[in-house]
Amino acid sequence: xxxxxxxxxxxxxxxxxxxxxxxxxxxxxxxxxxxxxxxxxxxxxxxxxxxxxxxxxxxxxxxxxxxxxxxxxxxxxxxxxxxxxxxxxxx
Numbered sequence: 001x002x003x004x005x006x007x008x009x010x011x012x013x014x015x016x017x018x019x020x021x022x023x024x025x026x027x028x029x030x031x032x033x034x035x036x037x038x039x040x041x042x043x044x045x046x047x048x049x050x051x052x053x054x055x056x057x058x059x060x061x062x063x064x065x066x067x068x069x070x071x072x073x074x075x076x077x078x079x080x081x082x083x084x085x086x087x088x089x090x091x
Contacts, residue, residue: 014028
């Protein structure tokens with residue numbers, strides 16, 4: 001059975017993953033697809049456990065470095081202003 005990927009962006013991503021992990025292209029595709037399928041199969045309890053674990057680690061990080069969490073997320077426009085992009089995407 002063959003799989004023919006005609007999307008250059010997808011092909012590049014698979015090749016990058018394969019190179020980084022020292023895998024064949026087939027192994028890279030298998031690894032990526034299996035990883036995504038495994039995520040779908042997590043129980044709700046496991047998802048909640050992982051979220052709680054992540055929040056606890058983030059809290060530890062904030063406390064270690066004496067950081068206050070942001071009260072709100074920045075908008076795309078605010079991020080662009082900080083970076084210096086204008087309406088044409090240039091500095």
